[in-house]
Amino acid sequence: MFKGLIGKKIGMAQIFDENGAAIPVTLIEAGPCYVTQVLTMDKQNYSAVQLGYGEVKPKRLTAGELGHLKRDGLNLPPLRYLREFRTKKIDLNAGDQVTVQVFAVGDRVDVVGMSKGRGFQGGVKRYHFRGGPKTHGQSDRHRAPGSRSSTTTPGRVFKGARGAGHMGNDQVTAQNLKVVLVDPERNVLGVCGSVPGAKGGLLIIREARKA
Amino acid sequence: MEDILKAFEPPVNPNIPELRTGDTVNVQVKIREGNRERIQEFRGTVLFVHNNGANSTFTVRRVASNGIGVERTFLTRSPRIAKVIVERHNKIRRSRLYFLRERTGKSARLKQKFN
Numbered sequence: 001m002f003k004g005l006i007g008k009k010i011g012m013a014q015i016f017d018e019n020g021a022a023i024p025v026t027l028i029e030a031g032p033c034y035v036t037q038v039l040t041m042d043k044q045n046y047s048a049v050q051l052g053y054g055e056v057k058p059k060r061l062t063a064g065e066l067g068h069l070k071r072d073g074l075n076l077p078p079l080r081y082l083r084e085f086r087t088k089k090i091d092l093n094a095g096d097q098v099t100v101q102v103f104a105v106g107d108r109v110d111v112v113g114m115s116k117g118r119g120f121q122g123g124v125k126r127y128h129f130r131g132g133p134k135t136h137g138q139s140d141r142h143r144a145p146g147s148r149s150s151t152t153t154p155g156r157v158f159k160g161a162r163g164a165g166h167m168g169n170d171q172v173t174a175q176n177l178k179v180v181l182v183d184p185e186r187n188v189l190g191v192c193g194s195v196p197g198a199k200g201g202l203l204i205i206r207e208a209r210k211a
Numbered sequence: 212m213e214d215i216l217k218a219f220e221p222p223v224n225p226n227i228p229e230l231r232t233g234d235t236v237n238v239q240v241k242i243r244e245g246n247r248e249r250i251q252e253f254r255g256t257v258l259f260v261h262n263n264g265a266n267s268t269f270t271v272r273r274v275a276s277n278g279i280g281v282e283r284t285f286l287t288r289s290p291r292i293a294k295v296i297v298e299r300h301n302k303i304r305r306s307r308l309y310f311l312r313e314r315t316g317k318s319a320r321l322k323q324k325f326n
Contacts, residue, residue, distance in 0.1 A: 011216050014266050020241070020291035027219060181219070188215060 002092055003102045004085040005030040005205045006053035007189065009113065009197055015181065015190070025180055025190040028111070028203055032187060033098040034076050036069060038090055048086045051098060052079030083204055100182050100189050107179045108208035113197035117169035127162045172196035176208045220265040226294040227287060230260050230269050233303035233321055237296040238271060238285060250293055253283055256321065259307040272308075278315055300324045 007030030014022050037050040058066060058078045069076040074095050092098070103109065123129035123145040132141035145164065149157045174195050181190025195203060230236065238253040255273030267287040275281045285292055301321035311319055 013216055013219050014221070014286075015219060016221055016288075016290050019243070020289055022286055022289065025219075027215060029215065183219075186215060186218065188219070190219070 001102065002049055002085070002087050002089055002098075003107075003109075003207045004049065004051060004087070005098060005100065005102065005189070006033050006051055006081055006083055007031065007203050007205060009195055009199055009201050009203055010188070011199050012194065013190075017180075023180060023192055024194070025192060026111075026195040027181075028189045028191065028195070028205065029187055030189045030203075030205055031097075031099045034079065035092045035094050035096045035098065036074075036076060036079065036082055038092065038094055039084065040090070046086065047088055047090060048084045049090060049092060050082055050084045052076065052082050054080035056080045081202060085204075085206060099184060100187055101184050103179050103182055103189060103205070105179055105182055108176050108211040109179055109191060109205050110208050111174045111177055111191060111195045112204040112206070113172060113174075113195060113201050115168050115170050115172045115196045116198050118167040120165065121167040122164045123162065126164065126167045129162075176210055221288040221290070224288060224290075224292060227292065228295065228297055230257055230295065230297065231300060232257055232259055232306050232308060233301040235298045235301065235321075236271060237298055238283075239293040239295070240285075241291050241293050254298075255281075255283075256301070256308065256311065258282065258309070258311065272311060274315070274319070280312065300326070 007028040010027040010029050012024060012026050015025055016022055031053065033051040033053045035049055036052040039046060039048040039050065041047050052069065055077045056079070060080065061078050066078060069079060076095065118125070122143055124131045124143045129145050131143045132138055132146070134142060148161055148163060174193065177191040177193050179189065180192050181188070189205065197203065234257045236255065236257055239250045240253060242249055242251045253271060253273065255271040258270045258272045261268045265288055268284050269287060270282055270284045272280055272282045300323070302324040303321065
C-alpha cells in the first residue's frame, strides 16, 4: 500500500510509553492529503503519486493550479502544496484522500523538511572549524578559517572548499523515525525524535528507505 | 498549534501535591518485576523543583547507608510515580539546596516550618 503524507510541524512534546519511559516526540499535523495526479510508467516514464495538502482560498492559486485540481472531472479543493512521491505500488486514483491512518504505531518513516535558515555564517559554526588560538598574542584570529589552499601550485582555491557562507534552509531528511502516535481525529502524527525545520514548517513523511 | 501540543500533554497526577524546595517527601514509585508490580519508597529532601509545564521535574536527595548521598530526579507527570507524600515542610532561604551536598550529619538538617 502507498504510504506518504504532507504535513506541518507542530512542535515537540514528551509522552510516556506503556512502561512509563519518557519519549521525545515531534507532533506533525499531517493530511488530509488528496491524490492530485497519478504518474505512470506509460505516460510519464516514471511512476509516482502527486499529493496535495493545505486548503486555501481559491484566489490564492493561479488559474493553472486551479485547473490542475479540477481537470477530468476531479473536484478537489484548492490546495496550496503539491508534492510527488516516487512509488512503484500505486493503488490509488486521482481524487482519493490520504489521512494519517496510512501509518500505524511502530512504522518507520523518513521525514523531509527544510532546516532553519542560519544566514551567512563563518566556518567555525558552519563546518566546525577549530578557529585560531585564544591566547599567545593572537589578535583577530580567534575564529579565522586558516589556510584555504596550497601554494603556487595550484594557485587557486578548489571549488567546493569549505568556508564561510550561507547556512541552513537546506533540505534535510530525518531517517528511520519511529511512529509512536497516530490521531485520526486531529490528523496528528507523532514520531520519536526531532525533525528538521521550524514550527509550522512543511514536512514530507514517507516510508523509511532504510528500514 | 499550541492547543494541539497541549492536547498531547500527559495528564497531571492528582496524587502529587504541590512540592516546595526543602520538603521532606516520600515518593512512591511503581516498579515492575516480571509481571508483578510493587511500590518502592524513596524518602528524602527536595533539593530543587524544576517547573516546566508537562516536562516538570523534582530532585530528591536522601542519605543512604554508609552516608552515601543518593539523588534522584523524578518526572512530575510520569505514570510511574504512584504517590508523593509531603512529610514536613522545612524552613529554607534559597530555592536550590546545592549546599546540602557538602554537608553531612547534624549540619545537613533543616528546621521544620509550621504553619
